[in-house]
Amino acid sequence: MGKDLLPTGGDGRASAEPIDLKKALEERYLAYALSTIMHRALPDVRDGMKPVHRRIVHAMRLARLEPGQRFAKCASIVGDVMGKFHPHGDQSIYDALVRLAQSFAMRYPLVDGQGNFGNIDGDNAAAMRYTEARMTEAATSLLEGITEDAVDFRKTYNEEDEEPTVLPGAFPNLLANGSSGIAVGMATSIPPHNAAEICDAALAIIDDPAVADERLLDFVKGPDFPTGGLIVEDQASIREAYRTGRGGFRLRARWEKEDQGRGMWTAVVTEIPYGIQKSRLIEKIAELIISRRLPLLEDVRDESAEDIRVVLVPRSRTVTPELLMESVFKLTDLETRFPLNMNVLSRGKVPGVLSLKQVLREWLDHRREVLLRRSRHRLSEIEKRLEILAGYLVAYLNIDEVIRIIREEDEPKKEMIARFELTDNQAEAILNMRLRALRKLEEFEIRKEFDKLSEEKTQIEGLLASEAKQWKTVRWEVSKVRQTYDPEKNPELGARRTTFADAPDHDLEDVHEALIEREPITVVLSEKGWLRAMKGHLSDYSTLTFKEGDSLKLAFHAQTTDKILLLTTGGKVYTIGADRLPGGRGHGEPVRIMVDMENDQAIVTAFAHDPERRLLLASHAGNGFVVAEKDIIANTRKGKQVMNVKAPDETKMCVTVSGDHVAIIGENRKLLVFPLSEVPEMARGKGVRLQRYKDGGISDLKTFAIAEGLSWRDSADRSFVKSREELAEWMGNRAAAGRMAPKGFPRTGKF
Structure with a gap:
């Protein structure tokens, strides 16, 4: 069946030709x-x-x-x-x-x-x-x-016409208007620039071909987008981008604060980033307001006519305009990144990523090539005209003889060529002359035009012979373009629209908090590691329900803008945003779903982050150190290793540092008091020995001010305080064994 469908040759036999599919596809x-x-x-x-x-x-x-x-x-x-x-x-x-x-x-x-x-x-x-x-x-x-043979032409697709392979390009279009495109395996992205600045940089290259890339950036400050805006990229990365041809620019909307009276204000956006659709941008902001992801923002209004005017209304007059805008920049296209990838066809043939200097160099080389081609074209036209003028001169000097030859000879052209030693072109031009031109054909006019063209010919020949003269002419042409787009003479078209600014240095924490609605919550952690956040600050925890066999481990008050830190027995700290905790309906979610916590580890404690605090960490074996709370924030699900512990030892205690002394009691009920200054402060490590044990480990730990004395509560909830004098026999150096706890110390071994 299949054989019958194959194409056949003249003799009726199948003429299918087997080919390698891989090779054909390639x-x-x-x-x-x-x-x-x-x-x-x-x-x-x-x-x-x-x-x-x-x-x-x-x-x-x-x-x-x-x-x-x-x-x-x-x-x-x-x-x-x-x-x-x-x-x-x-x-x-x-x-x-x-x-x-x-x-x-x-x-x-x-x-x-x-x-x-x-x-x-x-x-x-x-x-x-x-x-x-x-x-x-x-x-x-x-x-x-x-039209002056400045560039090559090629046949069009149907070979009926011709089209230019490239344009003469007196205007630096590639950089001035930019370009973007996606090819196969490569892409290009070039932002628009200011034409006057590009011309200044090009003139600098003509004046000194070895000019440094850095020097060119004194002229080309950066992109100049038609829609304006602010570039908030640092200078070092802008320079690197232009030097390599790859990089990017952070582009922000331009805005200003408008006073509404009585302490009220609005932020008004007057320029938006390049390539962003305004209607889509406003829709996105409105969606974020509805989904409460921009809690600082009350409303957005589009009051644009010919110009752009987008009004952002704050929810509260107390918030700063800068923080409001920073939160909007973070979540919307009012701040974008425009990539730079100067991938172009070099000499019209070879794709490659060029630096700013290479792009300008190739444009100038092309301008010189165009100048040479136009000059040669003009030279050949002058030579043709001079030849004809010389013929006219002969005709004028012998006008009566010329008229006789034309009237009487059978082949006047041949006769004239032979008689006056004319060329074919000259004889043809004389024969094609109109009778009315005889009146105008005055020797003075012919000689005047002849001398003028001869002088121009000498100049062009001089130009073609001297590279210095060629570059001088190119320089003059570029200067002429520079004048056309001069910011002072033609401010509407030439003045820079995009300006530069440093991005306000707002703490990312402030911006993050600004994006979250601040509400009071109670964080609840169960013994089996289930975490949830109840709305409001609860005072009675006895009403909380748990899964069967589970119970309350700890609960504490926080705000939705807080970070919740969890410390595990393996010495790792995990960070979870309070706004991301599961709600109070049901029993919450296991911590292990929220972070990548090892199965053999348990949670020691959890608390709301306070960057000003310091913590004292201790392991079961009695090692410990002080750590600043701001140094233990983990930025990923994997957490941050803070205390190095090896099994069977594990992290056991974490207390807030206050006062100047440490009180530590072991499972052997021996108490030791020593100065806090003996405990080192570090960001990560095993720590130092706090108390020595023969067997067993730490039971409890506390820091206090020695002037106020050491206090504890017993099982009957009575308070005891021991003054400096009364603690004398338990005072010692760090890593000592300590002495048996005083009378009245709780049997639990806890302070």
């Missing part, structure tokens, strides 16, 4: 990848354009849509581009055309649009039959000299 995928990289996704470093943009601008030039001239329907432009140059869908061409006209997408638009070209809210442009377009000044400077 070849085809490579062809696709190369096509995407070279002809779709990556811009050319010389003119900063991808083929679709280049073809749109070229088609508009052919349609004579110059600035100041008529507009043409976008449908007509798209039709031209699709029919002659770009064999892809009309919508993709129109989308590219629309983007070239959007002032919020392009720092220097290449298309001047008339009609609805979309907006920053993300609304689409009107259909192409309703909108009109023409080129801007930036687009015409990209095309400058294209």
Whole structure:
């Protein structure tokens, strides 16, 4: 059956050819990848354009849509581009055309649009039959000299026409307007920059080709986005990004505080980060307010007209505007990161990541190449014209003889060539002359034009012979572009829109707390390690219920903004945000689900974090040390190892440090009192011996002020206090054995 379906040769036999599928797929995928990289996704470093943009601008030039001239329907432009140059869908061409006209997408638009070209809210442009377009000044400077053999042309896809492989590019389009694209196995992301700054950096390279990358950043401060905003990246990473061609920039919205009177205020956002849709941004903020993830924020209003005005209303006048904005920046796109990946087609052929200096160097080399090609083209035109002028001069001096030859000879052209030693072109030009030109054909005019062109020819030949003169001319051309986009002469287009600032140095803890609604809770931990948070500060714990066989281990008051620290017998500390604890309905959840706790470890204690406190940790064997509570916070589920203990020893005690002395009692009921100063403070370790035991271990531990005396309560809840004098026989050095506890000390061996 299958054999009958195979294609057959002329003799009727099957002519299927076996191929290696792996090899065939590799070849085809490579062809696709190369096509995407070279002809779709990556811009050319010389003119900063991808083929679709280049073809749109070229088609508009052919349609004579110059600035100041008529507009043409976008449908007509798209039709031209699709029919002659770009064999892809009309919508993709129109989308590219629309983007070239959007002032919020392009720092220097290449298309001047008339009609609805979309907006920053993300609304689409009107259909192409309703909108009109023409080129801007930036687009015409990209095309400058294209008719003077400045660049190579190639056949179009149907070989009926020709298109430029690259534009002359007098305007530094790659850096000025930026570019982004995703190819196969590589991507590009270049932010827009300020044209005047780019020109200044380019002039610095012409003046000193060995100029350091660092020096260029005195001119190019960083990206300059059409939508403004603030760059809060530190200078060191900006320099590194431009030096390597890879990096990124933290970009924030611009905002200001507006007083509403009587102590009330609002924060008003006037510029949003580049590439962010305003409507989607406001929706996201509103969602966060509804889900109570932005507890400092009461409301968000969009009061934008032509300009941007997003009003953020705080829930309380007591909160600082900076902290409110910091919490909004943390959770929304009012702060974004714009990546820098200067992956471009070097010399139009080789994809690679270039540094700022390399990109400018390649653009300048291209400008010099364009200058040389235009100069050679002009030179050949001058030589042709000089040849014809020399012929006219001969004709003028022998006008009567020329007229006779034309009237009487059968082959006047041959006769003239032979008689006056003319070239073919000269004879043809004389024969094609109109009779009315005879009146104008005065020797003075011919000689004047001849001398002028001869002088220009000498200048061009001098330019082609001297590299120094070539760079001088390129420098003059770049300076001319610099003047067009000078921030002082043309502030509307040239002035920098994105400025630089240092991000306010708010403590991340403050911001984290600002994102959580502050409510009182009671944290409940059971003996079997089940954790929950009851609403409010409970005073009676006897009403709490537990699973069968389980009971209360400890409970304490906290706030939802607190961090809860758990210390295990293995000497590890785990951190859980109080806002993430399961609610009070039911019995909560096992701690082991919330953190990665070893099965053979149990919880020693739990408490709400206070960064100002110090803790005294002790193991069963009597080792211990003091640790600052701020040093034991764990940032991951794995926890943080604080006390090093080896089995069978384990972490047993954790008490808050206060006063100046330590009282420690062992399971052997021996009590020892010694100065706290003898216990070292460290962030992690085994600690030092606090009390020596023959067998057994520690029973209880306490720190106190010796001036106030050592106190404890017995089983009948009576209070006992021993003064410094009364404690004299139990006072000693750290690591001593101690003496039997005084009379009245509880049988439990606990203080």
